[in-house]
Amino acid sequence: xxxxxxxxxxxxxxxxxxxxxxxxxxxxxxxxxxxxxxxxxxxxxxxxxxxxxxxxxxxxxxxxxxxxxxxxxxxxxxxxxxxxxxxxxxxxxxxxxxxxxxxxxxxxxxxxxxxxxxxxxxxxxxxxxxxxxxxxxxxxxxxxxxxxxxxxxxxxxxxxxxxxxxxxxxxxxxxxxxxxxxxxxxxxxxxxxxxxxxxxxxxxxxxxxxxxxxxxxxxxxxxxxxxxxxxxxxxxxxxxxxxxxxxxxxxxxxxxxxxxxxxxxxxxxxxxxxxxxxxxxxxxxxxxxxxxxxxxxxxxxxxxxxxxxxxxxxxxxxxxxxxxxxxxxxxxxxxxxxxxxxxxxxxxxxxxxxxxxxxxxxxxxxxxxxxxxxxxxxxxxxxxxxxxxxxxxxxxxxxxxxxxxxxxxxxxxxxxxxxxxxxxxxxxxxxxxxxxxxxxxxxxxxxxxxxxxxx
Numbered sequence: 001x002x003x004x005x006x007x008x009x010x011x012x013x014x015x016x017x018x019x020x021x022x023x024x025x026x027x028x029x030x031x032x033x034x035x036x037x038x039x040x041x042x043x044x045x046x047x048x049x050x051x052x053x054x055x056x057x058x059x060x061x062x063x064x065x066x067x068x069x070x071x072x073x074x075x076x077x078x079x080x081x082x083x084x085x086x087x088x089x090x091x092x093x094x095x096x097x098x099x100x101x102x103x104x105x106x107x108x109x110x111x112x113x114x115x116x117x118x119x120x121x122x123x124x125x126x127x128x129x130x131x132x133x134x135x136x137x138x139x140x141x142x143x144x145x146x147x148x149x150x151x152x153x154x155x156x157x158x159x160x161x162x163x164x165x166x167x168x169x170x171x172x173x174x175x176x177x178x179x180x181x182x183x184x185x186x187x188x189x190x191x192x193x194x195x196x197x198x199x200x201x202x203x204x205x206x207x208x209x210x211x212x213x214x215x216x217x218x219x220x221x222x223x224x225x226x227x228x229x230x231x232x233x234x235x236x237x238x239x240x241x242x243x244x245x246x247x248x249x250x251x252x253x254x255x256x257x258x259x260x261x262x263x264x265x266x267x268x269x270x271x272x273x274x275x276x277x278x279x280x281x282x283x284x285x286x287x288x289x290x291x292x293x294x295x296x297x298x299x300x301x302x303x304x305x306x307x308x309x310x311x312x313x314x315x316x317x318x319x320x321x322x323x324x325x326x327x328x329x330x331x332x333x334x335x336x337x338x339x340x341x342x343x344x345x346x347x348x349x350x351x352x353x354x355x356x357x358x359x360x361x362x363x364x365x366x367x368x369x370x371x372x373x374x375x376x377x378x379x380x381x382x383x384x385x386x387x388x389x390x391x392x393x394x395x396x397x398x399x400x401x402x403x404x405x406x407x408x409x410x411x412x413x414x415x416x417x418x419x420x421x422x423x424x425x426x427x428x429x430x431x432x433x434x435x436x437x438x439x440x441x442x443x444x445x446x447x448x449x450x451x452x453x454x455x
Contacts, residue, residue: 036321038070041276044096046075046083053200054100061280079153097269102154103260104232106300112267115301120291124201125257127218130187135218142171147183147195155198217254234258272324274306349424367408385446413440
């Protein structure tokens with residue numbers, strides 16, 4: 001037993017135990033992922049048709065979120081207009097507070113939708129026709145049948161607005177609401193003359209329409225005149241042979257309309273969700289921040305406050321990265337002002353504490369000076385307590401001065417105790433008051449003792 005007790009007390013065993021503890025702590029730390037995550041992100045996003053670019057973009061964001069422990073549910077829809085309606089209708093539970101929509105679709109009535117950001121790659125407005133059809137001017141569209149996408153889609157809303165222009169409305173075109181694939185079939189059968197598709201120019205759907213179905217991009221001249229009527233439209237070019245450099249698809253350059261893609265958010269979404277979505281967009285689109293910094297907001301939607309700070313800072317702030325739930329309680333900049341305010345308050349409280357302590361000490365010293373005028377400046381209170389009364393101590397002036405000093409010290413001692421309990425006194429600062437109380441208690445004891453001997 002002695003040998004065993006000696007072993008347990010040996011420095012060797014203590015060193016081994018310490019080493020094992022260090023190894024255990026290192027192993028524990030190694031299993032913890034200290035990288036910032038998006039585990040707080042659990043939202044839905046209204047995208048669009050499963051064959052469209054909005055759906056594909058949302059799928060990419062969802063995959064990026066899963067890598068960082070977040071969750072994005074891709075909610076397909078008929079398009080931008082339906083997305084806006086769904087966004088407002090689902091505000092009660094706020095499970096799907098985000099949506100991708102085309103620019104120019106800001107709700108006209110009062111709403112709770114904000115702009116989160118815009119993607120730098122705009123969508124293209126394709127006007128497709130069957131092979132061999134020639135629509136080279138707006139006049140050639142007189143009386144034609146045009147597919148404009150399904151109800152609730154951005155294409156439907158955009159095409160309806162364009163053909164409602166005074167000069168185009170006189171062409172008496174027939175607008176037909178059809179999904180893209182159904183519209184392509186109708187073109188091939190001859191049931192439609194044209195169809196309008198708003199989509200990413202690199203989407204598989206448009207490539208299939210041009211290369212497999214052999215549909216053509218209608219070479220309508222002066223289409224850029226339409227862009228001047230709508231502030232959210234710009235023009236672009238589809239180059240000759242962009243889709244097939246050998247067969248030359250398209251056969252010549254085509255001028256097309258382009259419309260920006262917006263990411264919008266309902267006001268019910270909390271800041272951490274917005275910042276997480278902005279971070280995912282920033283990772284998916286390298287020029288996302290710069291594009292939003294340089295592009296004025298003319299969408300008709302207010303820019304979300306979280307987006308404004310995200311674009312100004314070039315990314316998320318420290319609190320948004322490491323403590324996103326805290327930023328939900330109050331934005332990081334407000335936390336900074338709060339900390340500054342608390343710091344200033346503490347400095348003011350500290351100044352008030354020191355000022356009051358200084359006044360206690362100054363008043364105590366003033367009483368000692370008054371006592372010194374009676375008993376001599378070199379006489380201490382301890383000596384006064386042991387002093388034998390003399391005839392000149394019994395004069396009315398001396399008695400009054402002694403009583404006044406005792407009364408002043410009693411009042412000052414009570415005030416010192418009250419102030420020592422004040423919230424202005426920092427932790428540990430009350431000891432300075434206790435020291436003053438000790439000095440005054442000693443002085444009072446000696447002065448009272450001498451006063452009793454005077455009778």
